[in-house]
Amino acid sequence: xxxxxxxxxxxxxxxxxxxxxxxxxxxxxxxxxxxxxxxxxxxxxxxxxxxxxxxxxxxxxxxxxxxxxxxxxxxxxxxxxxxxxxxxxxxxxxxxxxxxxxxxxxxxxxxxxxxxxxxxxxxxxxxxxxxxxxxxxxxxxxxxxxxxxxxxxxxxxxxxxxxxxxxxxxxxxxxxxxxxxxxxxxxxxxxxxxxxxxxxxxxxxxxxxxxxxxxxxxxxxxxxxxxxxxxxxxxxxxxxxxxxxxxxxxxxxxxxxxxxxxxxxxxxxxxxxxxxxxxxxxxxxxxxxxxxxxxxxxxxxxxxxxxxxxxxxxxxxxxxxxxxxxxxxxxxxxxxxxxxxxxxxxxxxxxxxxxxxxxxxxx
Amino acid sequence: xxxxxxxxxxxxxxxxxxxxxxxxxxxxxxxxxxxxxxxxxxxxxxxxxxxxxxxxxxxxxxxxxxxxxxxxxxxxxxxxxxxxxxxxxxxxxxxxxxxxxxxxxxxxxxxxxxxxxxxxxxxxxxxxxxxxxxxxxxxxxxxxxxxxxxxxxxxxxxxxxxxxxxxxxxxxxxxxxxxxxxxxxxxxxxxxxxxxxxxxxxxxxxxxxxxxxxxxxxxxxxxxxxxxxxxxxxxxxxxxxxxxxxxxxxxxxxxxxxxxxxxxxxxxxxxxxxxxxxxxxxxxxxxxxxxxxxxxxxxxxxxxxxxxxxxxxxxxxxxxxxxxxxxxxxxxxxxxxxxxxxxxxxxxxxxxxxxxxxxxxxx
Numbered sequence: 001x002x003x004x005x006x007x008x009x010x011x012x013x014x015x016x017x018x019x020x021x022x023x024x025x026x027x028x029x030x031x032x033x034x035x036x037x038x039x040x041x042x043x044x045x046x047x048x049x050x051x052x053x054x055x056x057x058x059x060x061x062x063x064x065x066x067x068x069x070x071x072x073x074x075x076x077x078x079x080x081x082x083x084x085x086x087x088x089x090x091x092x093x094x095x096x097x098x099x100x101x102x103x104x105x106x107x108x109x110x111x112x113x114x115x116x117x118x119x120x121x122x123x124x125x126x127x128x129x130x131x132x133x134x135x136x137x138x139x140x141x142x143x144x145x146x147x148x149x150x151x152x153x154x155x156x157x158x159x160x161x162x163x164x165x166x167x168x169x170x171x172x173x174x175x176x177x178x179x180x181x182x183x184x185x186x187x188x189x190x191x192x193x194x195x196x197x198x199x200x201x202x203x204x205x206x207x208x209x210x211x212x213x214x215x216x217x218x219x220x221x222x223x224x225x226x227x228x229x230x231x232x233x234x235x236x237x238x239x240x241x242x243x244x245x246x247x248x249x250x251x252x253x254x255x256x257x258x259x260x261x262x263x264x265x266x267x268x269x270x271x272x273x274x275x276x277x278x279x280x281x282x283x284x285x286x287x288x289x290x291x292x293x294x295x296x297x298x299x300x301x302x303x304x305x306x307x308x309x310x311x312x313x314x315x316x317x318x319x320x321x322x323x324x325x326x327x328x329x330x331x332x333x334x335x336x337x338x339x340x341x342x343x344x345x346x347x348x349x350x351x352x353x354x355x356x357x358x359x360x361x362x363x
Numbered sequence: 364x365x366x367x368x369x370x371x372x373x374x375x376x377x378x379x380x381x382x383x384x385x386x387x388x389x390x391x392x393x394x395x396x397x398x399x400x401x402x403x404x405x406x407x408x409x410x411x412x413x414x415x416x417x418x419x420x421x422x423x424x425x426x427x428x429x430x431x432x433x434x435x436x437x438x439x440x441x442x443x444x445x446x447x448x449x450x451x452x453x454x455x456x457x458x459x460x461x462x463x464x465x466x467x468x469x470x471x472x473x474x475x476x477x478x479x480x481x482x483x484x485x486x487x488x489x490x491x492x493x494x495x496x497x498x499x500x501x502x503x504x505x506x507x508x509x510x511x512x513x514x515x516x517x518x519x520x521x522x523x524x525x526x527x528x529x530x531x532x533x534x535x536x537x538x539x540x541x542x543x544x545x546x547x548x549x550x551x552x553x554x555x556x557x558x559x560x561x562x563x564x565x566x567x568x569x570x571x572x573x574x575x576x577x578x579x580x581x582x583x584x585x586x587x588x589x590x591x592x593x594x595x596x597x598x599x600x601x602x603x604x605x606x607x608x609x610x611x612x613x614x615x616x617x618x619x620x621x622x623x624x625x626x627x628x629x630x631x632x633x634x635x636x637x638x639x640x641x642x643x644x645x646x647x648x649x650x651x652x653x654x655x656x657x658x659x660x661x662x663x664x665x666x667x668x669x670x671x672x673x674x675x676x677x678x679x680x681x682x683x684x685x686x687x688x689x690x691x692x693x694x695x696x697x698x699x700x701x702x703x704x705x706x707x708x709x710x711x712x713x714x715x716x717x718x719x720x721x722x723x724x725x726x
Contacts, residue, residue: 005397009404012606020391020399027387028380034368034685036383038565038611041372041688074437074567075588078602082586113584197603202401204437204567204605221476223445225438239441240560242567243375244607248401322397325404 006347008337009325010153010300011177011197016342019251026247037247042240050247051236057253061262064186064209069232072246073206077176080193080206081107084172085114087218087228088191089144096120096143098164101128101152102331107174111147120146121164127332128155131295137164144217145170145190151178153198154329156302156336157295163188170214178299179207180256181341182266190214196245198299199341201252205245256341265341272339272348273298279352286359304334311335314358321354323347369710371700372688373516373663374540374560379705382614389610400610405603413610414599420616424625427549427572432595435609436569440539443556443569444470447535448477450581450591451554452507459483459506461527464491464515465694470537474510483509484527491518494658500527507580508533508553514541516561517692519665519699520658526551533577541662542570543619544704545629553577559608561662562704564615568608619704628704635702635711636661642715649722667697674698677721684717686710 007014023037030037033046040046055070064070073079084107089095093115097108099122111117118140121132139146146166150173151158158178163171163185170190179194186192191210197203210228218227230238236246259265277296280287280303287303289296305311311334318326328334339348370377386400393400396409403409418433427433436442447470452458456478460471462485474480481503484495502509509529513536514521521541526534526548533553542557549555554573560566573591581590593601599609622628640659643650643666650666652659668674674697681689691697702711 003392003397007398007402009398009402009407011603012402012404014402015399017391020401023401024387024390027390028383029366034366035370035372035687036378038383038386039370039372039375039377041375042566044372074439074442074605076437076602079437079586079588082588086586110586110588113586195603202605202607203405203603204608223442223449223473223476225442225445239439240374240558240566242437242565242605242608244565245567245605324398 006321006323006350007325008323008339008343008347008351010329010336010338011195012203013198013338013340014342015202015248016252016255019248019255022251023248038244040243042237042243047243050250051241054246054250054253057250057257058207061180061253061256062184062186062209067212068186069210069212069215069228071208071210071228071231072236072241072249073208073231074204074242076203076206077103077174077193077195078106080174080208081110082114083226083228084147084191084193085111086222086226088170088172088214089115090217090219091144092142094118094140094143096139096146098132098137098146098148099124100131100149100157101155102329103152103154103174103176104149107147107149115144118143128152128157129290130292131157131159131161134164139166139169141167141169143169145172147172147174149174151175151297151299153177153300153338154332156289156297156300157291158297158299160295170211180262180265181269181299183262196249201249202245204242205249207249268345269298269341272343272345273301275345275348275352276301276337276339279355283355283359286363287355299340300336300338302328302332302334302336308333310362313362317358318351318354321350323351323354369684369686369713370688371686371702371706371710371714373692373699373701374558375566376561376701376703377705378565378611379615379618382611382618385614386611401607403606405600405606410606413613414604417609417613417616420613420620421570424543424616424619425547425549425572430575431549432573432575432578432591434571434573434591434594435599435604436571436594437567437605439558439566439569440466440537440556441469443537443571444473445477446589446591447510447554447556448474449585449589451533451535451577452478453580453582454507455505457481457503457506459502459509461495461500461509461511462487463494463512463520464518465692466515466517466537466539467512470510470512478507481506491515491520492653493655494520494522494524497527502529502532504530504532506532508535510535510537512537514538514660514662516540516663516701517695519652519660519663520654521660521662523658533574543625543628544632544662546625559612564612565608567605568612570612631708632661632704635706635708636664638708638711638715639664639700639702642718646718646722649726650718662703663699663701665691665697665699671696673725676725680721681714681717684713686714686717
């Protein structure tokens with residue numbers, strides 16, 4: 001372990017050590033196949049077992065009902081920003097987007113190329129330092145869907161209250177940065193999508209959970225690769241999938257099961273986040289986090305110090321202690337610790353210790 | 364080596380053993396980073412070095428001129444089948460597609476959703492058992508581009524003669540299955556694209572080489588992720604790329620340099636293919652390959668036996684000798700050996716030995 005850093009990267013992010021070790025041990029030869037995990041055919045029995053197991057484990061972890069498809073695509077959430085409206089904004093050609101930050105803005109920008117987007121519950125005037133309250137949300141009952149971003153990596157907020165009251169309009173969720181970090185009632189959603197590289201695996205694979213009745217909305221003349229039907233009908237094997245990345249997702253799911261599934265994972269994530277927020281709140285304002293407690297992200301914890309000079313000094317000391325990825329996003333500055341599922345409690349304890357020492361020395 | 368199979372998979376395919384070993388050694392901790400290759404940020408200095416080196420090595424191997432962009436995307440050649448016409452079939456909205464088999468047909472199908480496709484030089488009437496001759500090709504000087512598939516994995520043909528006389532119309536090439544297997548004069552092409560999983564790396568990354576003046580054709584309202592400009596302008600870092608797959612491409616390029624670059628690789632590939640074609644041609648018709656010698660693929664060698672029963676028996680014996688992936692594509696049947704760059708000569712020698720033994724025992 002001693003040659004491993006404390007990895008607070010926002011994504012690609014830390015992966016569970018047992019997952020990396022199992023991957024390493026199958027990199028030259030996978031089991032008895034005589035081939036690397038990267039060399040087996042996507043049409044082989046070995047890979048079919050891997051992708052089917054990955055899907056089955058995801059379904060079990062999230063209790064995904066049978067009337068939802070679960071698929072593995074490429075292109076990241078950024079491609080989903082377009083695939084969602086291309087496939088779903090096809091009835092009234094209108095959609096409501098809850099605007100909670102940087103990535104919601106990207107989703108809105110792409111959807112506006114396809115149809116009419118209405119921004120709902122924007123907290124832009126407050127620098128997105130909170131999630132909108134229910135009484136700030138009014139939805140268009142005629143919209144093709146409502147889109148929300150469940151965790152805002154850059155702003156450090158997370159949708160921890162209950163889902164917004166969208167009625168019969170399907171709720172579409174970009175869950176990229178808190179996917180698999182806690183139980184979710186999938187039945188409340190029409191679509192959940194997530195890039196793997198925060199909690200679920202490496203970059204290069206994106207998971208989509210979609211209620212099957214919504215598949216009827218996709219226009220027939222869509223590019224085949226951009227039509228969800230293609231991938232649901234072919235169980236993610238229409239073309240060559242990112243086999244290695246899907247293999248790691250399967251290993252991560254197995255690791256989550258051993259931790260007690262998503263309920264067990266959530267308990268740990270609450271503990272880990274609490275450690276860090278307690279350090280911030282107990283610093284007499286030396287470290288400042290602007291987010292109300294009920295929407296503070298358990299995944300991405302942001303804080304500021306009194307000056308940019310002090311922040312730079314803090315980051316330099318963290319770096320010397322092999323703490324990686326603590327610089328806030330360039331658009332907002334400050335500090336950020338991304339403490340996804342696989343971030344060990346020990347890394348957070350080390351960070352909290354540094355925060356206390358630093359305040360003592362520079363208070 | 365003894366636990367490694369003879370891997371004749373069509374893709375994902377065999378990778379060079381030294382590449383797999385270097386990948387394995389960096390799977391838990393990459394160099395002195397304290398993180399796995401899968402855990403480093405795509406915005407980190409470490410990853411920037413990797414992706415810049417991958418691009419530089421590709422440029423050097425293929426002598427790519429400065430007025431071409433080289434980018435790494437997701438979605439495979441199948442997504443390029445749509446991105447090519449979405450970005451380039453935007454002037455006359457017409458394109459000529461040379462129809463040489465299964466994958467050319469897929470490219471044609473997607474392009475026809477975007478504009479007017481004219482099939483050129485189709486060898487369909489002959490089951491695509493050859494590449495069209497130059498006198499069978501007439502091009503529309505007003506077409507936005509001419510599209511060809513340089514190697515046909517399923518049919519076992521390869522475009523080994525000089526490029527077709529397209530005049531000033533840009534030539535677009537799906538080089539997925541012979542990319543990096545031999546030197547190519549990039550200046551003769553407008554675009555070359557290739558999924559990595561045959562010769563260049565694992566599945567999950569696709570390389571595109573594009574002449575920069577063609578970037579002006581992309582409509583402004585394209586989805587951001589589907590616009591080549593996005594990725595050229597951002598050096599493939601607009602969103603999180605498939606970091607692990609790009610790392611392996613970088614290692615494969617390094618391995619190719621050590622073999623003497625693409626000229627060295629071509630020499631080896633000619634030798635390897637010759638071994639197998641000689642075995643077929645020297646079998647007195649026991650093994651049959653229908654392709655004329657000047658367009659026999661060096662990458663995918665196909666052959667038939669006298670009956671399907673005999674083929675099944677051959678494949679079973681091959682399997683017992685740890686030879687993997689020799690079954691022909693389900694659409695055509697028979698046998699096929701994919702002998703890409705990383706397929707060792709020893710594997711082909713073992714296959715040839717089996718072919719001789721089998722003929723003796725079942726002749």
